[in-house]
Amino acid sequence: MRHLRATLLGLVAALGVWGQSLACAPGVVDLRGSWGSASFAVDLALTPEEQSQGLMFVERMPRFSGMLFVFDRPRRAQFWMKNTLIPLDMIFIDERGIVTRVHENAVPGSLETIDGGPGVLAVLEINGGMSRRLGIAPGSEVRHPLLGEAAAWACAAGG
Secondary structure, three states, X not given: OHHHHHHHHHHHHHXXXXXXXXXXXXXXXXXXXXXXXXXXXXXXEOOHHHHXXXXXXXXXXXXXXXXXXXXXXXXXXXXXXXXXXXXXXXXXXXXXXXEEEEEEEEOOOOOOOEEOOOOEEEEEEEEOOHHHHHOOOOOOEEEOHHHOOOOOOOHHHOO
């Protein structure tokens, strides 16, 4: 499944050249802000089992790939890095699709609790350091079909 992300990114780039868009595809998360925009090919973690596994034991991840955790309702989101082999940035997202917190370069294997705070509906995990390189920060907007029509940058809005 993880190899599909790299393939999907290639397709996104190719389709973009032809003027088409994969906006709001289930396997793609879009972000935008004053810094610009970026898209990530993602695996989804929707069930408690998938969320418990997360990116454990993944040895490497393509540059614009990640995992999107979506909860059934907004909550206090807390993560750790047990059995995680690569540094990750954790991007905490509220029910309006707004980034509320970014935890950069979580340490592989650490048992330290990473607290995203209350009101978190989703968390995007990407390679460590990518948030800073791109400028992703609190206030950035996120688009994905699972964030719903109430999101600030909703899929239903068509762009």
